[in-house]
Amino acid sequence: MPDAAxxxxxxxxxxxxxxxxxxxxxxxxxxxxxGEKVALVxxxxxxxxxxxxxxxxxxxxxxxxxxxxxxxxxxxxxxxIRAAVxxxxxxxxxxxxxxxVFDDVAFGPLHMGIPEPEIHARVERALASVGMAGLxxxxxxxxxxxxxxxxxxxxxxAMDPSVLVFDExxxxxDPRGRRELIGLLQGLEQTLLVSTHDMRLVAExxxxxxxxxxxxxxxxxxxxxxxxxxxxxxAHGLERP
Amino acid sequence: MAISLLPTGSWAALAIxxxxxxxxxxxxxxxxxxxxxxxxxxxxxxxxxxxxxFTRPGDILATFQLGPLTISISGQGIVEFLTIALKSWVSVQxxxxxxxxxxxxxxxxxxxxxxxxxxxxxxxxxxxRYIAVLSDEAGRMMRAxxxxxxxxxxxxxxxxxxxxxxxxxxxxxxxLRSYERSERVYAAxxxxxxxxxxxxxxxxxxxxxxxxxxVAALAAIALxxxxxxxxxxxx
Numbered sequence: 001m002p003d004a005a006x007x008x009x010x011x012x013x014x015x016x017x018x019x020x021x022x023x024x025x026x027x028x029x030x031x032x033x034x035g036e037k038v039a040l041v042x043x044x045x046x047x048x049x050x051x052x053x054x055x056x057x058x059x060x061x062x063x064x065x066x067x068x069x070x071x072x073x074x075x076x077x078x079x080x081i082r083a084a085v086x087x088x089x090x091x092x093x094x095x096x097x098x099x100x101v102f103d104d105v106a107f108g109p110l111h112m113g114i115p116e117p118e119i120h121a122r123v124e125r126a127l128a129s130v131g132m133a134g135l136x137x138x139x140x141x142x143x144x145x146x147x148x149x150x151x152x153x154x155x156x157x158a159m160d161p162s163v164l165v166f167d168e169x170x171x172x173x174d175p176r177g178r179r180e181l182i183g184l185l186q187g188l189e190q191t192l193l194v195s196t197h198d199m200r201l202v203a204e205x206x207x208x209x210x211x212x213x214x215x216x217x218x219x220x221x222x223x224x225x226x227x228x229x230x231x232x233x234x235a236h237g238l239e240r241p
Numbered sequence: 242m243a244i245s246l247l248p249t250g251s252w253a254a255l256a257i258x259x260x261x262x263x264x265x266x267x268x269x270x271x272x273x274x275x276x277x278x279x280x281x282x283x284x285x286x287x288x289x290x291x292x293x294x295f296t297r298p299g300d301i302l303a304t305f306q307l308g309p310l311t312i313s314i315s316g317q318g319i320v321e322f323l324t325i326a327l328k329s330w331v332s333v334q335x336x337x338x339x340x341x342x343x344x345x346x347x348x349x350x351x352x353x354x355x356x357x358x359x360x361x362x363x364x365x366x367x368x369x370r371y372i373a374v375l376s377d378e379a380g381r382m383m384r385a386x387x388x389x390x391x392x393x394x395x396x397x398x399x400x401x402x403x404x405x406x407x408x409x410x411x412x413x414x415x416x417l418r419s420y421e422r423s424e425r426v427y428a429a430x431x432x433x434x435x436x437x438x439x440x441x442x443x444x445x446x447x448x449x450x451x452x453x454x455x456v457a458a459l460a461a462i463a464l465x466x467x468x469x470x471x472x473x474x475x476x
Contacts, residue, residue: 058428079434087432093374094425099366100346106442111434116442137346141373159433 004070008034008191009055009163014064016050024050026215027064032191034069034162039202039223040195042212043237048195049090051212052165055193056085068163083112086156086190090168092140092148101127101143101151102136108159119158126158127151130184146177153184166194170201199241203227211236255327258465262334266341282333287326345369353441363439371422378418382411 009032016025024047032038040048053059054066057073066073073081089095098104105123114122127133130150140148149169156164169185170178178201185192185205196202202209202223209226211219213236219226226232227240304313339348349366353359386407 053428056432058431079436082432082434085432087429089425089429089432091425094422095429097367097370097426097430099349099369103346103442107430107435108433110440110442111436119442137344139345140370155433 005034007031007067008036008069009193010067010070011054012065014051014054014066015062016054016059017062024215025054025061028212028215028217030210030217030220032193034191035189036208037185037192037206038194039206039209040193040212041197041199041202041209041238042195042218046212046236047215048212049167052087052167052193052195055163055165056082056087058087079112083159084161085163085165086159086161088149088152088156088164088166088169090171092145092152095152095155096140096148099139100136101132101138101140104140104151105136105155105158108155112159122158122160123154126154129157130154131180144177146173146180149173149177149181150184161190163191163193164188166192166196168196169194170196170198199227199239203241211238213237255324255331257468258331259334262331262338266334266338281330287329359439359441371419374422375415375419379411379415382415386411 009030011028011030014025014028015023017023028047028051040052042048050059054061054073055068057066057078068081068084071077071080071084096104098107102123105126106119109119109122123136124133127135130153132147132150132154135143135147135151140151143151166185170181173181178198182201182204185194192206194201194206206223208221209219209223210217211226211232218236219229219232230240233239304311306312343351349362349369352362352365
């Protein structure tokens with residue numbers, strides 16, 4: 001299916017309203033090719049997080065559809081979709097909920113029904129790929145924020161997803177932590193969608209950027225063009241790197 | 242439990258229990274008196290047993306007048322209070338020894354192997370994970386309050402009622418924050434394939450040596466209890 005690779009992440013006319021009636025998404029269309037790295041920027045409250053929670057079915061759209069690798073996100077496909085789309089949340093204290101690093105990284109594979117010897121191998125591989133090998137027995141609250149963010153990434157890498165979604169990965173990191181994160185992001189082969197306010201990160205890692213404001217996508221194009229459009233950036237509360 | 246079942250005034254049995262604990266503690270590299278010192282944090286709870294001194298009927302040792310009330314101290318009351326105090330002090334040491342020497346992960350694993358219901362085991366491990374996060378959050382709120390609790394010379398810090406309302410608001414806001422965090426944690430769990438059923442790795446199965454240690458420990462505790470009830474002196 002050549003179409004599936006070109007539109008690996010395929011979102012059409014997505015609408016979503018919160019139970020209190022607030023309309024957070026007002027028709028979002030987005031297509032990403034397999035392996036593409038895209039940054040999602042926009043002011044606070046633009047709907048970025050709400051949008052990203054649709055990509056693995058945590059939020060259910062009011063109208064419109066989300067397809068990952070050709071599979072429609074719906075109740076019946078949730079298990080498959082959640083294995084395919086890894087989601088890294090902004091606060092690692094939300095993502096790391098188990099007593100030890102090992103338990104946390106093993107949580108995803110375990111709930112995917114993978115046999116135990118394979119889980120051990122996956123945990124080891126995932127931790128090694130984020131530079132945290134050998135920390136299996138550590139407690140999450142004894143790690144630094146940068147380390148916790150890397151373990152949070154390992155928790156989804158262990159599930160071997162084809163799409164990775166990050167919410168504000170560089171928030172709160174010191175310069176060294178940020179450097180390490182950029183190295184990690186550049187090394188990932190998966191299709192990548194990252195929401196951020198860090199315009200230098202956007203310029204450094206992502207060839208394509210999508211600007212979102214008030215529940216809609218207002219710009220979508222090559223990073224150097226979008227970041228050179230001062231009137232656009234100003235209108236949506238952004239700035240050049 | 243074996244300790245709390247001992248009869249009143251089992252000084253010898255309690256001394257043996259304490260001695261054994263000190264020995265175990267020393268062999269675990271903690272030093273013999275570390276537990277004894279640590280267990281004093283339970284002291285405030287022993288106050289709950291204090292009224293026994295005055296309410297327990299028995300030989301009156303002293304009587305005094307407190308307004309319209311006549312208060313008397315009985316010998317049995319003192320003995321019972323001391324027994325309860327010592328029992329709780331020694332029991333707390335047992336718990337401390339367990340937590341000092343066993344990583345939390347192994348404790349949870351042990352509970353699971355002893356067929357404790359999964360929901361309870363998971364609740365305990367979530368509690369352990371988030372207690373630090375929660376206390377950090379509470380600490381930040383207290384600091385924010387302290388930073389704005391300035392005093393101008395000659396003025397007080399607001400009435401007691403007003404202060405209570407501030408604290409009440411803080412507790413409420415901490416609850417809301419935790420509630421919202423729980424929603425985010427749940428979303429993170431769902432995102433990794435959680436659909437309502439907890440699964441666990443099986444880890445190392447219990448072997449014959451584990452069972453032997455368990456049976457031996459149980460036998461030793463039973464022997465200690467029988468000795469405490471029947472052979473050792475008590476009041």
